Amino acid sequence: MKALEKLDExxxxxxxxxxxxxxxxxxxxxxxxxxxFPEELALACxxxxxxxIQAGNNDVLKDAGAYICRFFDPFWRSQIGYLTSGxxxxxTSADLIVVPITDNHIRVFSNTLGYYTPEKASFVFGVPHVxxxxxxDYYLQGIKRLKTKLEEFTGVEITDSRLEHAIELxxxxxxxxxxxxxxxxxxxxxxxxxxxxxxxxxxxxADKEVMIEILESFLKELEDTAPLPKDGPRILxxxxxxxxxxxxxxxxxxxxxxVIIMEExxxxxxxxxxxxxxxxxxxxxxxxxxxxDRVCPGWFRPGTERLDFLIRLxxxxxxxxxxxxxxxxxxxYKVESYFFPARLKKETGLPMLTLESEYDAMETxxxxxxxxTFIETIRR
Amino acid sequence: MAAYYDELLRLCGFEQEEIDxxxxxxxxxxxxxxxxxxxxxxxxxxxxxxxxxTLRGVRxxxxxxxxxxxxxxxxxxxxxxxxxxxxxxxxxxGLILSASSQEVMVTAPDMVLDHTMGQIFNxxxxxxxxxxxxxxxxxxxLCSLWQAKIGGIALGMIPVPDLALASSYYCDxxxxxxxxxxxxxxxxxxxxxxxxxxxxxxxxxxxxxxxHYLGAQINQALKKAEEVLGIEIVPDAWERSQKESRPFRENxxxxxxxxxxxxxxxxxxVIQLMEGLASxxxxxxxxxxxxxxxxxxxxxxxxxxxxxxxxxxxAPRVMLRAGHASDPRVTRxxxxxxxxxxxTFILGSSAGGVKVTPAGxxxxxxxxxxxxxxxxxYYHGTEAQIKFYEKAAKLMKLDGFIATYIYNCRxxxxxxxxxxxxxxxKTGLPVLSLEIDNFDSRAYSADSLRTKVETFAEMLKEKKxxxxx
Numbered sequence: 136m137k138a139l140e141k142l143d144e145x146x147x148x149x150x151x152x153x154x155x156x157x158x159x160x161x162x163x164x165x166x167x168x169x170x171x172f173p174e175e176l177a178l179a180c181x182x183x184x185x186x187x188i189q190a191g192n193n194d195v196l197k198d199a200g201a202y203i204c205r206f207f208d209p210f211w212r213s214q215i216g217y218l219t220s221g222x223x224x225x226x227t228s229a230d231l232i233v234v235p236i237t238d239n240h241i242r243v244f245s246n247t248l249g250y251y252t253p254e255k256a257s258f259v260f261g262v263p264h265v266x267x268x269x270x271x272d273y274y275l276q277g278i279k280r281l282k283t284k285l286e287e288f289t290g291v292e293i294t295d296s297r298l299e300h301a302i303e304l305x306x307x308x309x310x311x312x313x314x315x316x317x318x319x320x321x322x323x324x325x326x327x328x329x330x331x332x333x334x335x336x337x338x339x340x341a342d343k344e345v346m347i348e349i350l351e352s353f354l355k356e357l358e359d360t361a362p363l364p365k366d367g368p369r370i371l372x373x374x375x376x377x378x379x380x381x382x383x384x385x386x387x388x389x390x391x392x393x394v395i396i397m398e399e400x401x402x403x404x405x406x407x408x409x410x411x412x413x414x415x416x417x418x419x420x421x422x423x424x425x426x427x428d429r430v431c432p433g434w435f436r437p438g439t440e441r442l443d444f445l446i447r448l449x450x451x452x453x454x455x456x457x458x459x460x461x462x463x464x465x466x467x468y469k470v471e472s473y474f475f476p477a478r479l480k481k482e483t484g485l486p487m488l489t490l491e492s493e494y495d496a497m498e499t500x501x502x503x504x505x506x507x508t509f510i511e512t513i514r515r
Numbered sequence: 516m517a518a519y520y521d522e523l524l525r526l527c528g529f530e531q532e533e534i535d536x537x538x539x540x541x542x543x544x545x546x547x548x549x550x551x552x553x554x555x556x557x558x559x560x561x562x563x564x565x566x567x568x569t570l571r572g573v574r575x576x577x578x579x580x581x582x583x584x585x586x587x588x589x590x591x592x593x594x595x596x597x598x599x600x601x602x603x604x605x606x607x608x609g610l611i612l613s614a615s616s617q618e619v620m621v622t623a624p625d626m627v628l629d630h631t632m633g634q635i636f637n638x639x640x641x642x643x644x645x646x647x648x649x650x651x652x653x654x655x656x657l658c659s660l661w662q663a664k665i666g667g668i669a670l671g672m673i674p675v676p677d678l679a680l681a682s683s684y685y686c687d688x689x690x691x692x693x694x695x696x697x698x699x700x701x702x703x704x705x706x707x708x709x710x711x712x713x714x715x716x717x718x719x720x721x722x723x724x725x726x727h728y729l730g731a732q733i734n735q736a737l738k739k740a741e742e743v744l745g746i747e748i749v750p751d752a753w754e755r756s757q758k759e760s761r762p763f764r765e766n767x768x769x770x771x772x773x774x775x776x777x778x779x780x781x782x783x784x785v786i787q788l789m790e791g792l793a794s795x796x797x798x799x800x801x802x803x804x805x806x807x808x809x810x811x812x813x814x815x816x817x818x819x820x821x822x823x824x825x826x827x828x829x830a831p832r833v834m835l836r837a838g839h840a841s842d843p844r845v846t847r848x849x850x851x852x853x854x855x856x857x858x859t860f861i862l863g864s865s866a867g868g869v870k871v872t873p874a875g876x877x878x879x880x881x882x883x884x885x886x887x888x889x890x891x892x893y894y895h896g897t898e899a900q901i902k903f904y905e906k907a908a909k910l911m912k913l914d915g916f917i918a919t920y921i922y923n924c925r926x927x928x929x930x931x932x933x934x935x936x937x938x939x940x941k942t943g944l945p946v947l948s949l950e951i952d953n954f955d956s957r958a959y960s961a962d963s964l965r966t967k968v969e970t971f972a973e974m975l976k977e978k979k980x981x982x983x984x
Contacts, residue, residue: 204931204950206656206922236712238687239925246897249715250933261712261725264683264690269731270708276724277712436683436690436706437697464656466688466925473650474698491655 136360138353139330142337145345152342153183153228162289165229167214167244168339168376168402170429171262171274172235173421175411176282178301178343180291185225186339187214188403191381193494195222202247208240208465209493210376210402215247218255225340231256231288233281238264238434240465258284264435266427275422282418295417302413302420304343311350312338312407315357319396320452323362328372328385328395335404336379367392368513371449374460375433375468377403384460384490387503391510396452399445401432434467442475449483456486456513458506463493486513519552520545526562527635528571528578528807537585544588548672554636561637565843567782567825572811576788577635579803583622583796584631590620591674596744601682601689602626602660603794605894607884608680608707608733608740610756613797616746621680624673625664626795626840629954630788633841642666643955650695656923659955660840661692668700675700678743680736684709684729684894685926703743705736709885711926713896721889726875729889730882737880753880760801763793766808773815774857775911778824779832780815783856784846787838790861826855831914831975834907836860842956848965849917852972857911860904897929901937908942915975916946917968921953945978947971 153163162182166172177184190209195216202215217223226232232255234245248257260277263270282293291297312335319326334353338346370393372385377400388395398404409428412420430444449457457479461468469491476487488509492498520541524534534541545551567573590597595618600609602623609621633639646662647653649669667673681693683706693704709729713721737748749755767789773780792804818824832855839845849856873886892899904916916938920931935948949967951959 202932204920204922204928206928207925236710239711239929242711242897243925243929245712246715246929246933250898250937253715257714259712259714261710263708263710263728264687265706265708265732267735269728269735273710273724273728434687434691436681436708437694437704438691464925466655466657467691469655469657470650470688470691470695474695478698 166233175301179293179297180289190378211240274426309407368455371454373399528574544585575807580630583800599676600680609797611752614752614756621797623795625660629841705739718899729885733881776819779855780818784843830855836919844961848961
């Protein structure tokens, strides 16, 4: 599709473009994937937000080994590897790295950033693990401090009108992702999972306005696109992190004849279900959408909201099975994967396959067998 | 009439009148725990092998743990409401609940099982295996304390609690495992949430909103506990609980002074028994622990006066981050290698008398507790923890650190690499970074660690010899 080609072209030159913008005085704000950094704040002070979403390469974990033991989620160890090795040029580009701390896996990344690379400017704020008025207020205080930091760092005041414009831009992007996603409810969807994920990953790095144009053209192209030729079991893919470069499980599902109709991930997939109200107290609106309205990741306590959401998605998208793809040592997901299948079965009748990865090529064989068996079982 | 367990209980510091009085409870508890006459020889041998039972205070400490075990096993039979908290924990909420009602037992049952079924009976493994079978499988670096807790419940050894107090301010695993208990047994959970979001370099400062948030969460959890347990928190509960546990803390401070002696008068395994008790019990364990310490302190004093110790005079002195909760052989290994271990991290922190002054002026129990905990460092962040180790070097005139980190405990594993670099740079002392499991010695046994510890010990001894020459 032409829109995807355009995205490829844009991403190929993106780093050069960003570096040119930096020469003109624009600041680059890097942040790790996770969905709790309101990009609007960076856009409103004329900075360039870039998210670190790359992982999947086991070699990078070796780089991280000099800074932390191996018993952390490999996505976050990958970020430590990229941060410290300079192997991801986007890390080198970032003038300021903002870290919203969610659980201990991201805390270890934040520690590395602060202790081992103090020359990198960074800003940390916390994301509570429960949803109530106090938690909302805590998150709001955090993004207010972030706003002040960004204003100081860029020298640009984040006025209401600038923020409103940024919110509208980001809302449009979310709206387009939502529209594309909803089309995948169809009996014979035209959107391939790979394409949707490529768009989503691309949006973490692309210029926001360019990305919106790409999404708009993608939607338009879909009007004349034939449904996917496949007629395999519909799979809901869920987990903690779907990084750029970690397509092994997706590929294996598709190769085994499954059709992924939805990806629900806390990290690596942009939350797009809710919009930020562009009127009124804009900071509070950001906090409401990014913290309260967003379906919580698995490390919230309890994780019931997400599990309810998965059941709803499974029904709405008429999934035939759920693949739960967790990364090794992400304990919240591991523990939930023990008790959720019974509930899923009871409420939807669907089976669930739990897969685990440490970005190791050796995993491919066993993963293939398990995925093929799962898909074959559903077919029957 | 004497029963098969009398001798063991006496070895663990019980007086005969206590045994006679407790007999029905002991028998009910032992039956539920699967402890019978056939276990007595093993237990007797295990206790004598691992604990210095020539000290009456040590025997009393073992007894304090056993009493906590018996209490939790039979709590529901005696009509008590049971509350479990995750370890490590901000203890304040549990202490407040305990001080508010005699009908509520608040404890960390996993630590209790580790110290008794592990340290006294050497029968922890089947419990861990049951935990592995019920949702916490091996090979995923899942917490072995939680395996003990889930295993204990699954085997019917300890009761299903009426409420879980989740340590959501520290541990992702613990809070999620509380969700598991809720899913398996329908237990209500009061989450005490907090966010360890301090940037590196912030400690000892902290944002007031962290205190407000954690404080509000504690207050909410207490309110939920009132509803679930049907009790009322008495207005002076916090003060009362502080008053009751103060002697424990004061005795720990006195102990620190004795541990400064050369040679170090008692094994660090004994200190571990005390530290563990102080952070696991909110009731009888604390009271019994205080009594044990009052016996132990004069015994230590006597040893110091006589120049008796567990290591040679002049042996290199190291801090061991924490003693092993279920298998004292792992802790003893360090002393067997010829090192003196005057303190653990806990003894070197606010719990052991390092003065900390909370910054704020707060009125609600939650905020007062939260403010104290932020200052104490453990729940502040990784940097704060490491800075307390640094203080320990001066406090105890250390020659090195055995900086353990727990492979299956993410909050502790965060220190794995930074602690070595930081301590070596700041103190100039050598640091052995050692990966262990503090609660389960199957994969990290004393023998698997021996070569590393002995090599480090030889290096320290040589360094000391060279400095003398």
